[in-house]
Amino acid sequence: MPQGAIRCTVSRLGLVPYQEAFAHQQRLVAACRDDGRARLLLLEHPHTYTLGPRGSVDHLLIDEARLASLGTEVHRVDRGGDITYHGPGQLVGYPILDLRRLSYGPRDYVRALESTLIDALAAFGIAGERVPGRPGVWAGGAKIAAIGVRISRRVSSHGFALNVDPNLSYFSHIVPCGLPDITVTSMTNELGAARAMEAVIDATIDAFGRVFSMEMREGMTENAVPSAIPSLEAV
Numbered sequence: 001m002p003q004g005a006i007r008c009t010v011s012r013l014g015l016v017p018y019q020e021a022f023a024h025q026q027r028l029v030a031a032c033r034d035d036g037r038a039r040l041l042l043l044e045h046p047h048t049y050t051l052g053p054r055g056s057v058d059h060l061l062i063d064e065a066r067l068a069s070l071g072t073e074v075h076r077v078d079r080g081g082d083i084t085y086h087g088p089g090q091l092v093g094y095p096i097l098d099l100r101r102l103s104y105g106p107r108d109y110v111r112a113l114e115s116t117l118i119d120a121l122a123a124f125g126i127a128g129e130r131v132p133g134r135p136g137v138w139a140g141g142a143k144i145a146a147i148g149v150r151i152s153r154r155v156s157s158h159g160f161a162l163n164v165d166p167n168l169s170y171f172s173h174i175v176p177c178g179l180p181d182i183t184v185t186s187m188t189n190e191l192g193a194a195r196a197m198e199a200v201i202d203a204t205i206d207a208f209g210r211v212f213s214m215e216m217r218e219g220m221t222e223n224a225v226p227s228a229i230p231s232l233e234a235v
Helices: 020-036 065-069 105-122 168-173 189-192 197-212
Strands: 006-015 039-042 048-052 073-076 085-086 090-096 129-131 136-140 144-151 155-163 214-218
Touching: 006 197, 020 039, 020 073, 020 090, 020 155, 039 197, 065 168, 085 090, 085 168, 090 197, 105 129, 105 136, 105 144, 105 197, 144 189, 144 214, 197 214
Parallel strands: 006 039, 006 214, 048 073
Antiparallel strands: 039 090, 048 085, 090 155, 129 136, 136 144, 144 155
16 A cells, blocks of 8 residues: 555444434544545445435335335435345445545546445456446346445445345345346355355455555444444354
8 A cells, every 4th residue: 555545444333223324424424524534334234225315216116014024114315326225145335535535526436436346346256347327336237236325515425235145035125226127136146155244345345445545444443333233144
């Protein structure tokens, strides 16, 4: 890493309810506006559907009773994009970055997140790729990672969701990303066998540091969510 590289504090948070993670992001966004420091939160969520401001409720294909039976929450959020699913076995990344300090515009930032995920997937022999006009990462013609971000007063929030080994049936209850013609895949589907979440997190941290030219630092407590639940893998 070049001398003087920006340092990024990384936190592995395990399983965190969506609203708690959202509130924590807001606190860190405010902190970033004051100190300019880079943070990366890596976690999983319980079963949750989220819709961006322009996301259509028609893209949620089940009623409240079915949602309750699946143990799934629905939240309207302030990121870009339509509807998506979060759940155990999916790696969610929330970079909190001062993009002006990094000289990134919104489009360059999204492409850098795509590059991070493509590099991380390559570590496991998966050829991730872009599809023009459709943010995210694809593998074998199916979507393996979603990207939805918010940039407000130069600071980023929300981020990416990489399907490591989630229950893909939950995607059948929505129109993923508002795109009726797509299929969704996972690392397990592409490889024919599961990979440990911690190994995927390691690869993602390494890739993030390379793509953003940052020194990644772990083990800091500032980013911790007090009520975070240990990762399912450790239970």
